Amino acid sequence: MxxxxxxxxxxxxxxxxxxxxxxxxxxxxxxxSLVMTPLGVTWLATSETSLARAEDLVSSNLPAGTWETVMVPLLQAPxxxxxxxxxxxxxxxxxxxxx
Structure with a gap:
């Protein structure tokens, strides 16, 4: 299942x-011209509050700098x-x- x-x-x-x-x-x-929509733009347009909550969750529960080193490049990916x-x-x- x-x-x-x-x-x-x-x-x-x-x-x-x-x-x-x-x-x-x-x-x-x-x-x-080449257009690629980043994940972060779509997430921000869909639900701004959940993106802010995800940032707070990652920043509070994971080591310092995780948001900048892991999540920001992921949010910039197509x-x-x-x-x-x-x-x-x-x-x-x-x-x-x-x-």
């Missing part, structure tokens, strides 16, 4: 990454790449056992 759930969520994340890639492609064609990698990882974790 857990494996199915991991694969299911992984497929949805992979699909979301594909949608983000298509949207970035359309924006790139329309502007005649949304399609983050969703794609996370989706692939969940699919690989949830794959059936080999016999």
């Amino acid at each position: 857990i494996r199915f759930l991991l694969r299911f969520v992984g497929m949805w994340l992979l699909a979301g990454g594909f949608v983000a890639l298509v949207l970035d492609g359309v924006r790139s064609i329309a502007s005649s 949304l399609f790449a983050v969703l794609g990698v996370l989706g692939l990882l969940l699919i690989l974790i949830g794959r059936p056992k080999r016999r």
Whole structure:
């Protein structure tokens, strides 16, 4: 049951990454330059309060400087790449056992 759930969520994340890639492609064609939407911009537009809560959580529970060294580069990464990698990882974790 857990494996199915991991694969299911992984497929949805992979699909979301594909949608983000298509949207970035359309924006790139329309502007005649490469456009990649960062994860942080999308998260900020979706839920500003949860981003602030995540920063507080990371800053209070993890060693000093973790937000700047780990989370800031992750938030600057393209949304399609983050969703794609996370989706692939969940699919690989949830794959059936080999016999």
